[in-house]
Amino acid sequence: MKLDDLKTDQAIRLHGLSRRFGERLVLDQLDLQIPQGQFLAIVGRSGCGKSTLLRLLAGLDRPDGGLLQQPAGQSVRVMFQEARLLPWKSVLDNVALGLPASRLGEAEQALAEVGLADRAQEWPARLSGGQRQRVALARALVHQPSLLLLDEPLGALDALTRLEMQGLIEKLWQQHGCTTVLVTHDVSEAVALADRVVLLEEGRVALDLPVELPRSRTHADPRFVALEQHILQRVLQGPSFNTPLINEAPLTSLHFSQLHWAL
């Protein structure tokens, strides 16, 4: 899907959006437009404001300034970093949270979509971390949201489970076609899943790149690698644009610590 194909009339628009916590300006006059149906990935270092932006989109937090325009009648569902399942409800009842009893069948179907139909009557505490996140994904999708927000949902999973989940998220996104915003610090994950990658730096958009690789993408594709490297370089470079990366000792040391999450 190309950017041009996406409808813009139902877009989410952010104009000069600001949010501060005490003295710290977390989002600084942010401008961004998210067309309907787009899979947008927001990357950036810890504390760049990406989670704050997601919470504003979710309506869990309010901006201090600027404008946040969302299409009328938009339904939003969030998938958090932690699965946040209610431990006293069965897996199926967790998926059906907030649904009327008459729509229990849809919850069963959503659970089947994430491959956990046979665990419907289990307690969440019996599931593995990856399975719990799949339940959380089913719970989000069963409401047929027009905007799905993913707040580093795979951050706590092991590498293999993470790849599996990425495939699942991509598949379900293609089926449901909802606008999706993924916040992640894993550049490779962003390039693998998103139509467009936005880099946030000090509360502003520092980089805004379309990802025009055919799905489903393979990490071995040289174009994939090139794009990932390009974004990664830009992330590591930091806000001061003209500083060469190699000559800066503190940045080089950062280089290693930051690399491990990208691999």
Next chain:
Amino acid sequence: MSRSVSFARGLWQRLLPWLVPLLLVIGWQIASLAGWLNHRVLPAPSEVLVAFWQLLISGDLFRHLAVSFARVAAGFVIGAGLGLLFGLLTGVSRLGEALFDTTLQMLRNIPPLAILPLVILWFGIDESAKVFLVAFAVLFPVYLNTYHGIRSLDPQLLEMARSYGLSGRELFRQVVLPGALPSILVGIRYALGIAWIILIVAETLSATSGIGYLAANAREFLQTDIVVLSILLYAALGKAVDVAARLLEKRWLRWHPSYFQAA
């Protein structure tokens, strides 16, 4: 072959903890028979058994048991009900907390038995005196644990539930109450223990029926066998109530890892 050996070993290990109590009772019986123990100090186990049988035959045992049990039940239902009510109120609403918490925390510091003289003045040695004392003693542990259980709910779960459209009654029924339940049940078990202690003292000091009365009356006539029997009855009743509370926990907290691990 090896199966029957392991069965025998399992039986042996199960019986082993009872070996010392059994030897103690046998030793106690021998000491009484040999005349080393004065009957007025400690009657022989056989005498306690005889007293038990006689009271059972005459129907007195059942009558006193029923009276004591009814007192604990009435006091417990009233006290725990009020504790639960206030705990939910102060836990859920800031206004409720501002209104009631300080008062309840002040009353909590009064030892229930300290108000015994006042209670006797108010109610005489009527039923209501005992019920009042038990209710008063039970209220605070239930209150504190309910309040604490609600206040220590995972805010992430609450946030999730709200963003999934739960509010008001549904939020309370599906998230707040089940989340606070483990803590509430701790309060209830603790309160059950207290209820018996308070009742024993109240019945010993002022009553015309009940196990405490049975013991106090027997003391007047130096019937040490009945005194010892009363003590054993209290122990048995306390244990029975605790077992019942455990069963409730097992049933209501099935979802909790510490309850299904053994299964």
